[in-house]
Amino acid sequence: MTATSEHSQAAYVATQAADARINVELQTGDMTLNIGPQHPATHGTLRIAAQLDGELVIRAEPIMGYMHRGYEKLAEVRTYPQVTTLINRIDWLGSFANEVPFILAAERLMEVEAPPRAQWIRTILFELSRIANVSLFLGDMGVQLGALTPVFFAFRDRERVLNQIESLTGGRFHPNFDRIGGLKDDIPRGWIQETRDVMVKMREFCDEMEDLLVGNQIFGARCRGVGVIPREVALGYGMSGANLRASGVDWDLRRDANPGLAWDQIDWKVWTHPDGDSFARYWVRLQETREATHMVEKLLDGLPSGPVMAKVPRIIKVPEGEAYVSTENPLGEMGYYIVSKGDLGPFRVKIRTPSFNNISIVPWVCKGVYVPDVITILASLYFILGDIDR
Amino acid sequence: MSEETASGETAVEEAASAVDDARDAAVAAITEALGDGVVETHVDPGQDVWIRVANASWQDAAAAAKAAGYNYFSYVSAIDWMIAPEGRYEDTEFDDPIEESENTTKLPEGSGVAGGDTRFQVLARVESPTQHIGITFKADLADDMTIGTWSDIFPGADWHEREAWEMYGVTFAGHPGLRKIYLPGDFEGNPLRKDFPLLARTVKPWPGVVDIEEIPEQLEAQLEAEVMAAFEAENPSPEGSA
Numbered sequence: 001m002t003a004t005s006e007h008s009q010a011a012y013v014a015t016q017a018a019d020a021r022i023n024v025e026l027q028t029g030d031m032t033l034n035i036g037p038q039h040p041a042t043h044g045t046l047r048i049a050a051q052l053d054g055e056l057v058i059r060a061e062p063i064m065g066y067m068h069r070g071y072e073k074l075a076e077v078r079t080y081p082q083v084t085t086l087i088n089r090i091d092w093l094g095s096f097a098n099e100v101p102f103i104l105a106a107e108r109l110m111e112v113e114a115p116p117r118a119q120w121i122r123t124i125l126f127e128l129s130r131i132a133n134v135s136l137f138l139g140d141m142g143v144q145l146g147a148l149t150p151v152f153f154a155f156r157d158r159e160r161v162l163n164q165i166e167s168l169t170g171g172r173f174h175p176n177f178d179r180i181g182g183l184k185d186d187i188p189r190g191w192i193q194e195t196r197d198v199m200v201k202m203r204e205f206c207d208e209m210e211d212l213l214v215g216n217q218i219f220g221a222r223c224r225g226v227g228v229i230p231r232e233v234a235l236g237y238g239m240s241g242a243n244l245r246a247s248g249v250d251w252d253l254r255r256d257a258n259p260g261l262a263w264d265q266i267d268w269k270v271w272t273h274p275d276g277d278s279f280a281r282y283w284v285r286l287q288e289t290r291e292a293t294h295m296v297e298k299l300l301d302g303l304p305s306g307p308v309m310a311k312v313p314r315i316i317k318v319p320e321g322e323a324y325v326s327t328e329n330p331l332g333e334m335g336y337y338i339v340s341k342g343d344l345g346p347f348r349v350k351i352r353t354p355s356f357n358n359i360s361i362v363p364w365v366c367k368g369v370y371v372p373d374v375i376t377i378l379a380s381l382y383f384i385l386g387d388i389d390r
Numbered sequence: 391m392s393e394e395t396a397s398g399e400t401a402v403e404e405a406a407s408a409v410d411d412a413r414d415a416a417v418a419a420i421t422e423a424l425g426d427g428v429v430e431t432h433v434d435p436g437q438d439v440w441i442r443v444a445n446a447s448w449q450d451a452a453a454a455a456k457a458a459g460y461n462y463f464s465y466v467s468a469i470d471w472m473i474a475p476e477g478r479y480e481d482t483e484f485d486d487p488i489e490e491s492e493n494t495t496k497l498p499e500g501s502g503v504a505g506g507d508t509r510f511q512v513l514a515r516v517e518s519p520t521q522h523i524g525i526t527f528k529a530d531l532a533d534d535m536t537i538g539t540w541s542d543i544f545p546g547a548d549w550h551e552r553e554a555w556e557m558y559g560v561t562f563a564g565h566p567g568l569r570k571i572y573l574p575g576d577f578e579g580n581p582l583r584k585d586f587p588l589l590a591r592t593v594k595p596w597p598g599v600v601d602i603e604e605i606p607e608q609l610e611a612q613l614e615a616e617v618m619a620a621f622e623a624e625n626p627s628p629e630g631s632a
Contacts, residue, residue: 065572072557073582108437235519238463238546249519251462256522307625314617315610322503324438324515324526326464337513337526339469339502350513352465360549389572 060366094133181312227377241332278380423454
């Protein structure tokens, strides 16, 4: 061992010791870092006030309300058909899925049942909404972690699904297509074959995402073991949807509490993952998207014929009563508690949105993680701002 | 109202002749745990369960539900049963101020499923991920607008209670920090109370009223018949009326 290397070794040790001393002696105060309101990881205007000790997050508190629109109040001064226009804008990436539980709750109170064909088309549109919504997440998760390409693929391929939704309903984002008693219109000519082609493309997209991200070493290192949420905690916070299934809870409202749509008439699989970390949440969503494409194909195969609208009075008055109907939306359990007094409009609508509960776990799960992991966790919990701030 | 609910319930059960074992068992489990705390229950066979508990038993209800396997928390919210003094439709009276003392008066219209004696009620829902059914709990709120918190039992209730606090003014005793969640810090009032005016609606009647304006009864019946005739011509249904 030469003198130079001995010297450099000693210098290294001395520097380390000095660093350690400084770290002990300097009482560095906690720092508060605002993540957002304008940050790509927040998908809109959510602010996370994070209290930091060095790189460690001691406390993270989401601050929202920047987009609160008061839909529960507004729904009280509208008629039932007018309310669906509003609730389209709650989760704007999967709008049709928002309408379904509200309409089903109103139908339950009115004791009206939509004809089978309407129920099947509703289910198809519901699953198309899921694919359009979650495919964006599948690409977006890459952006949050520094991989830019997946999101361009996601936008490219999501457009195909939106085109199908548009050619059936007339609206890309806000279809407002569901009616009490059925649907506004029937399927146009050629739509079924086009949709089948799109489903094949979407499966290719899922494969692409799997190749790009799931097998990627950096993606694995950033996601595996980050933001682990145990089963009991997830249930206590009311997490739902893929987030809950990624924590190992085998519960899907489509299978277990089907409020009347066609899910129980086709063969499909509920995906779960035991790990509960960010990777598990990504993986479950990826599998669910692929499953949804198969579901759409099976639904198209079995589509019954008949009318798409039941006999419903032209002026809709919902009889007095209360009903809560929830469905498994792209983001989780979305439910409406409708209180009716027999009027043209609802007396009270409680909107139970999935993202609100899914995000309420952030203070718990972000305690003691590093700052970059906050971004991973937020991205993997996957929320839509309109769904939190309704 | 309670007699009406009870008779309505039996009528439904007789008509459907469906006994919902799982939901009856849920009611039995909660009743056993709470005893006199359960005020009224209502089961819609195959659909839903409502259990109204006494204000003092609110926290026990959450604990009992969790112990009975209902460990998935859905939401906590509140209802204001007062009829809104203004703003619903064009012909509504606008100058009908509400007096503060009306808080606990029983409203003539009744308070919905499982009844209620006060203007404000809290409601909450828990679900069982194994039995796949949910229970909606309700409790009355007296003039002090206070009830125990659920956030010790279900941590997810924390934010929902903050929301109910700012929207209705319900105080959840024992909550770790009742702060505004959606509204700006200096906002005054509780917007979801029925006597909180929806300004946009008060200033200018909603254009939507055009859609629901009165149609003469005769014309209405005629239009209805035309629509139905057209419908039946298009879709002849063998079972008759749906």
